[in-house]
Amino acid sequence: MVKIASPATTHYGPPIASHNGLKVQVCFQCGYKHLAPLPNPDTITRFYADPDGFYKDAEQMFRIDANHHHMGLWDPLYRWETTQLFTHLGPATRIIDLGAGTGWFVKWWADNIGRAVGVEPSPVARSNSPVPARLFPTLPESARKFAGGNPVYLRARLVLEHLVDPVGFLKEAVGIPQRVKGIIVTTPNEWNPLQDRIVKRDGVGNWFIDKTHINYFDKQGLGVVLREAGFEPLGWYATHPLELWQLAGFKYIGDDQKGQRVHLARLNLEKRLGRVAFGLYKILFDRLGWGREIICVAKLRDTI
Numbered sequence: 595m596v597k598i599a600s601p602a603t604t605h606y607g608p609p610i611a612s613h614n615g616l617k618v619q620v621c622f623q624c625g626y627k628h629l630a631p632l633p634n635p636d637t638i639t640r641f642y643a644d645p646d647g648f649y650k651d652a653e654q655m656f657r658i659d660a661n662h663h664h665m666g667l668w669d670p671l672y673r674w675e676t677t678q679l680f681t682h683l684g685p686a687t688r689i690i691d692l693g694a695g696t697g698w699f700v701k702w703w704a705d706n707i708g709r710a711v712g713v714e715p716s717p718v719a720r721s722n723s724p725v726p727a728r729l730f731p732t733l734p735e736s737a738r739k740f741a742g743g744n745p746v747y748l749r750a751r752l753v754l755e756h757l758v759d760p761v762g763f764l765k766e767a768v769g770i771p772q773r774v775k776g777i778i779v780t781t782p783n784e785w786n787p788l789q790d791r792i793v794k795r796d797g798v799g800n801w802f803i804d805k806t807h808i809n810y811f812d813k814q815g816l817g818v819v820l821r822e823a824g825f826e827p828l829g830w831y832a833t834h835p836l837e838l839w840q841l842a843g844f845k846y847i848g849d850d851q852k853g854q855r856v857h858l859a860r861l862n863l864e865k866r867l868g869r870v871a872f873g874l875y876k877i878l879f880d881r882l883g884w885g886r887e888i889i890c891v892a893k894l895r896d897t898i
């Protein structure tokens with residue numbers, strides 16, 4: 595898809611799918627798929643800062659996640675993400691996690707690599723964090739606390755799909771007073787071949803279309819956002835092809851308990867296989883487009 599104009603003021607393009615009264619369009623103006631119409635940005639900002647918003651009633655989810663972290667089940671992914679940053683962008687010991695949630699990655703980085711802070715608008719997520727003092731509600735506040743002019747990486751995991759203006763968000767992040775080397779971004783990999791097969795054959799419709807899920811990226815659409823924000827993609831990767839479980843008959847879609855078991859199985863697999871798992875995901879993504887999420891490492895142009 596070719597991006598035609600910026601900033602996007604008029605969104606036009608064919609509708610591609612709908613679910614529960616929500617419609618997704620292929621937007622030629624933005625260069626990626628998103629909800630049509632787009633929600634009001636102020637409504638979205640309030641929703642994420644509201645204790646009754648995105649993380650409402652999430653305490654049980656937080657407890658399960660904390661258990662997984664205490665068991666070291668996320669360490670392989672965090673170690674692998676760090677290796678990709680070092681490999682593509684060279685060494686740096688500081689990182690800002692944009693949309694940090696409860697901040698477990700921030701804690702892991704601070705424990706293992708160097709200095710880390712997170713930006714997280716939700717007071718519920720911040721108050722359930724193992725490192726609440728390292729999380730800040732807004733970007734400027736975290737940048738002031740984190741100043742020093744040292745090289746810094748950015749990380750945005752499962753954030754850009756929730757924003758009305760992902761390009762503007764990234765541009766604000768690179769305007770902080772550090773020397774930004776680059777970013778590692780993770781977003782869902784929408785309408786990948788496995789997901790497409792579930793939509794067409796499993797009777798669950800476009801289950802992933804949701805009012806909090808504004809943008810629907812594939813590799814090309816995410817590349818448009820990153821380039822528009824001033825980044826140059828250097829490496830493309832993917833996470834576990836979760837949809838295989840659904841297609842194999844372990845129907846986790848719409849079943850939270852099964853979903854948790856599938857999630858735990860995936861983490862256990864990565865704990866046992868280590869980097870071999872991520873190498874396998876890379877092959878499946880490159881050859882078949884499989885992978886629940888896309889991961890991209892990108893450098894900020896003209897800075898390194």
Ligand SMILES: [Zn+2]
Nearest residue numbers: 605621623624
């Ligand atoms: Zn648009």
